[in-house]
């Protein structure tokens with residue numbers, strides 16, 4: 137269950153991969169609702185967002201009591217700092233999106249209309265829509281950095297970084 141010296145524990149790794157899937161689902165359903173003109177995607181966006189909230193809180197609680205395996209030997213301090221900052225933001229930004237998203241639905245009292253497939257309020261008229269849209273784009277940039285760094289380690293440095301998150305041997 138707990139972290140080993142060279143990799144994350146089973147629970148932390150399970151949390152990580154489920155959160156990754158939920159975040160991709162949230163980005164896909166959010167952009168499908170707005171750019172794709174598919175408001176029905178919000179019927180997935182809302183419950184998946186609540187699940188992500190519960191999961192993120194559980195992850196934070198677990199991360200505070202679990203040991204984190206040290207970064208690969210020889211990681212320059214600036215890379216360690218970028219990695220740490222990115223990892224913290226990957227908790228904070230989704231939480232901000234959940235709060236602003238729930239805020240929009242509560243303020244506009246839209247939950248019933250979303251699930252009934254009725255006409256939706258104009259979310260663009262809400263102030264919270266601005267941080268929600270910006271937060272989603274910031275999250276995309278963070279994911280690109282995070283995934284890019286992981287693949288650079290895995291394929292260029294060949295230090296089998298993904299095994300730390302229990303993907304592969």
Ligand code: HEM
Nearest residue numbers: 162163166167169170182185230233234237238259269272
């Ligand atoms: C990590 C969590 C979340 C992510 C990644 C996310 C992502 C997105 C994205 C990408 C958009 C489209 C933004 C744009 O085109 O500018 C969006 C819109 C929206 N999201 Fe979220 N969201 C999250 C959480 C939530 C939650 C929890 C709720 C409500 C309970 C919510 C409600 C909405 C609403 C109402 C819209 C506007 C839809 C529209 O304008 O038609 N979001 N979200």
